[in-house]
Amino acid sequence: MKQIIIIILLTLQIPVAFSQINYDDYFTEKTLRLDYTIGGNSDNFKVYFQQLKQEPFWSGPKTKLLDDFNFGDYKIIVLDSTKTDTIYTRGYSSLFAEWIDEKKSKTINRSFYESVIMPFPKHEINVKLQFRDKKTNFFDIFEIKISPNDYHIKKDKQTKFKSQKIYGTRKSNNTLDIVILPEGYTKEEMEKFHKDTKKNIDAFFEVEPFKSNKEKINFWIVDAISEESGTDIPGDNIWKNTILNSSFYTFDVERYLTTSDIKSVRDIAAYVPYDQIYILVNTEKYGGGGIYNYYNLCASDCYQSARIFTHEFGHAFAALADEYQYGFETAEELYDMSVEPWQANITNLSDFDKKWKNLTEKNTPIPTPNKFKDKIGAFEGAGYVKKGIYRPAYNCKMRSNSVNEFCPVCYDTVLKMLLFYTEE
Ligand SMILES: [Zn+2]
Known part of the structure; x- marks a missing residue:
């Protein structure tokens, strides 16, 4: 009996020893x-x-x-x-x-x-x-x-700004830590930054799977002060001296709000433990941006800013594609149509088995006509193009701000990522 137990333990341990790193x-x-x-x-x-x-x-x-x-x-x-x-x-x-x-x-x-x-x-x-x-x-x-001993590795201490945890109780290593950075908030506007942050966190926790997993998430802030209020709007010749140098009109798309100053972003985020960086931009102009494991940006005061907040997080946290059609004429400009795009929530149907085919019902046609709008399927028009790229649901947070939930495929992807960060 003892031998059997030892054999079972050994068999169980071998794959663990190879797959886990201490x-x-x-x-x-x-x-x-x-x-x-x-x-x-x-x-x-x-x-x-x-x-x-x-x-x-x-x-x-x-x-x-x-x-x-x-x-x-x-x-x-x-x-x-x-x-x-x-x-x-x-x-x-x-x-x-x-x-x-x-x-x-x-x-x-x-x-x-x-x-x-x-x-x-x-x-x-x-x-x-x-x-x-x-x-x-x-x-x-x-x-x-x-080499960890290389004396060129910079070790500057960051002490200029106040920082604090504003939500969550768990230790960082088994928690999703999100740092919110103020962009275009002056010293006098720090109180507004705190209010805007609270408004967005409240809205974030209205969306699943975040709502049911609140205890797995920490929010942090760094009170980084900008010289001027707002952000750059090149198309309107508006230029502001701000701490993270954000700007609308990225790649000539008016609402695409990003920053190229990744050095400042990282320097300020590093005041606190973080897995995701969220830059809250003090503006009433509609816009945002989210880049996978890079950063999120969102306008603080525009129409539906709370919904943009979670949409962008879908990009930066779970690498989700936009499910709308806009920007490019043909799918071939962006995708090699002989292989599936790497994002979980779009398909060109070249290998649909690898995507979410298992979530569709047998009698739902693929591609899926709009009359099946209540089903999971493959609806044409997604990933910035009208034809040839398909999305899992008729509507989703990654398609439009008219709904406040992720479709089942996006939801699964976000949840898997959340568990990756938070399960022991
Ligand atoms: Zn979706």
Whole structure:
């Protein structure tokens, strides 16, 4: 009997030993930040090293060091240089990855400052960055060996602004930590920032699956002060001196509100432990933006700003695609139609089994006509194009602000991600 138990235990332990990495063997409680510039055009681009920085907290899950979601335009892979084991991976996206889909990127070389974080290593590591080609396969774009003892790793202390946890009680490593940063709030407007933050958190918790998982989420704020109120609106020749340098009209889309100043964003976010960065922009103008594992932005006071808040979070947290049709003429401009897009909530039906076919009913036609609007199916028009790309439901938070819930596919993806961050 004893032998049988030992055999069972051994059999159970083997896959665990291979799939789990003991955090404390490899990492400290801090964050290592790698900043780089990526520049070029849609055909050719290069990554250039900028700086390394040690930040005070590691907030991510210690038991989920490898990311098997396979989302994002980029992947960071950290290898232990002595054993060559992969000890940390994460997918993410960036503004540059969007830029190379723009027509202008065919004729202009442009560079973007980017930044990626990982737990701070105890020993020498190799860090690889990979990028996805149109066939959605990853290829290497950058590699660097990093010693934790390198005296060039910056360790500046951040003390200028007040910071605090404003919601949640759990420790950071098994909690989703969201830091909200004020953008375009002057010293006199900090009280307004606190009110705007509360309004958005209340609205956030009205949406599932956040509503039923409130105890798994912490919210933090950093009272970072801007010189001037508002944000840049280039199309109206409005320019404001603000702490995170946000702007409307990103890639000539009026409502697309982003910032290229990722260095300032990371510096200020690092005051507190964070898994997601939310930039709340003090403006009445309609707009926002969300980039997977990068940042979220949302206008504080525009029409339906609370709904934009969670829509953008769908992008930045769960890598969800927009389910509307806008911006591009044909699907081929953005997608290789012979492979499925990597986002969970859109399909070109090239391999629908890999997507949400299991959630559809047998008698729901695929593609799905609008008269089946109450069913899960494949409704044409999504991912910025009218034809050839399909979405799971007639309507969803990722399609329009007229509904305040995620469709079942988006909901599942968000919930899975939430559990990834929060389950022991
Ligand atoms: Zn959806």
